[in-house]
Amino acid sequence: MSRFGEVVAERFATGGGEPEDLLRGPFEDLVDSLAAAGGNPGVVLAGEHHLADERVRPDYAVFVHGALTGFVEIKAPGKGVDPSRFRGHDRRQWERLSCLPNVLYTDGQSFALFRDGERVGPAVDLVGSIETAGRDLSVGDDSLETLFEQFLSWAPFEPRRPRELARATARLCRLLRSEVEELLVSEAGLRDLATDWRRLLYPDATDTEFADGYAQTVTFALLLARVEGITLAERDLREVSDELGANHTLMARALTVLTDPGILPKLAVSVRTLQRVLSVVDWQKLSGSDPAAWLYFYEEFLDGYDPALRRATGSYYTPVEAVDPMVRIVETGSESWRFRHGLGRARSRRASAARSGG
Numbered sequence: 323m324s325r326f327g328e329v330v331a332e333r334f335a336t337g338g339g340e341p342e343d344l345l346r347g348p349f350e351d352l353v354d355s356l357a358a359a360g361g362n363p364g365v366v367l368a369g370e371h372h373l374a375d376e377r378v379r380p381d382y383a384v385f386v387h388g389a390l391t392g393f394v395e396i397k398a399p400g401k402g403v404d405p406s407r408f409r410g411h412d413r414r415q416w417e418r419l420s421c422l423p424n425v426l427y428t429d430g431q432s433f434a435l436f437r438d439g440e441r442v443g444p445a446v447d448l449v450g451s452i453e454t455a456g457r458d459l460s461v462g463d464d465s466l467e468t469l470f471e472q473f474l475s476w477a478p479f480e481p482r483r484p485r486e487l488a489r490a491t492a493r494l495c496r497l498l499r500s501e502v503e504e505l506l507v508s509e510a511g512l513r514d515l516a517t518d519w520r521r522l523l524y525p526d527a528t529d530t531e532f533a534d535g536y537a538q539t540v541t542f543a544l545l546l547a548r549v550e551g552i553t554l555a556e557r558d559l560r561e562v563s564d565e566l567g568a569n570h571t572l573m574a575r576a577l578t579v580l581t582d583p584g585i586l587p588k589l590a591v592s593v594r595t596l597q598r599v600l601s602v603v604d605w606q607k608l609s610g611s612d613p614a615a616w617l618y619f620y621e622e623f624l625d626g627y628d629p630a631l632r633r634a635t636g637s638y639y640t641p642v643e644a645v646d647p648m649v650r651i652v653e654t655g656s657e658s659w660r661f662r663h664g665l666g667r668a669r670s671r672r673a674s675a676a677r678s679g680g
Contacts, residue, residue, distance in 0.1 A: 327459025492626030
């Protein structure tokens with residue numbers, strides 16, 4: 323912490339540069355030190371290149387032994403790590419990043435861990451000013467090391483019920499939709515894809531409707547892959563598409579087109595997180611081999627993903643107790659119709675044969 327404080331103070335003393343950028347290099351060194359102290363040397367921080375219209379992206383994606391583990395967002399000193407105090411851009415970004423399952427927020431002075439938008443434990447505040455304390459900067463106890471151990475040890479949980487899976491999937495699908503909608507402004511490849519989408523499928527689709535269709539298609543293609551027992555963890559999505567195509571040609575083709583290598587890196591935050599979270603899903607265990615487990619899944623998904631869309635599309639499912647009698651009535655009626663229709667045709671054939679002397 324003394325080394326962290328010394329380097330940061332030297333940088334701020336120059337009077338130049340953006341506050342967040344002044345923290346980045348020293349923060350990376352701090353993470354390396356804390357990871358090594360916690361016996362976690364396989365930690366890699368992949369920095370994101372920010373553009374003005376890419377507000378969703380956090381500053382770092384964090385990998386532990388090659389597996390995507392979480393994200394880090396760095397704010398300027400003084401902004402704090404309490405989302406209820408965020409305004410403007412910071413507030414809009416928080417609304418998106420709160421969909422992620424493991425995010426560390428820091429302004430250099432304070433550190434806080436969030437999972438699915440909920441803070442895990444108390445925030446950790448450093449002793450001394452991050453901008454001026456230098457080597458006197460310290461932390462009063464082992465709380466910061468504990469916080470980093472929690473952050474770096476995250477792994478996706480295996481959902482126990484379809485409802486849990488629907489909720490987790492809905493949050494990440496909502497984030498993917500936001501990424502797509504924002505990138506349509508600047509990414510020519512994504513705009514071309516939207517043009518093809520309209521030309522082939524929905525001529526009047528707005529950008530918002532395209533982003534929604536994109537996000538739901540990718541999400542359910544990955545979910546379908548797990549239903550089929552296809553491995554997702556740390557795999558190229560083209561390989562996943564090839565395996566999915568054995569039984570689901572249309573969904574496999576859609577996944578291939580929508581995750582083209584020219585587009586996918588721009589959507590890596592949400593798509594790679596979806597891939598990691600869904601990689602642990604065991605649908606056979608989750609459903610108990612009950613076909614009805616799918617029955618309410620989309621209703622639950624839409625309720626977490628976009629309640630207004632659920633109301634607009636009328637996605638409310640009739641209870642099984644009401645559906646079963648309806649199916650039996652229709653089935654009985656259709657059998658009766660087929661019997662009468664078949665008997666009528668048989669009589670007609672006999673009458674025709676009699677007239678012709680057959």
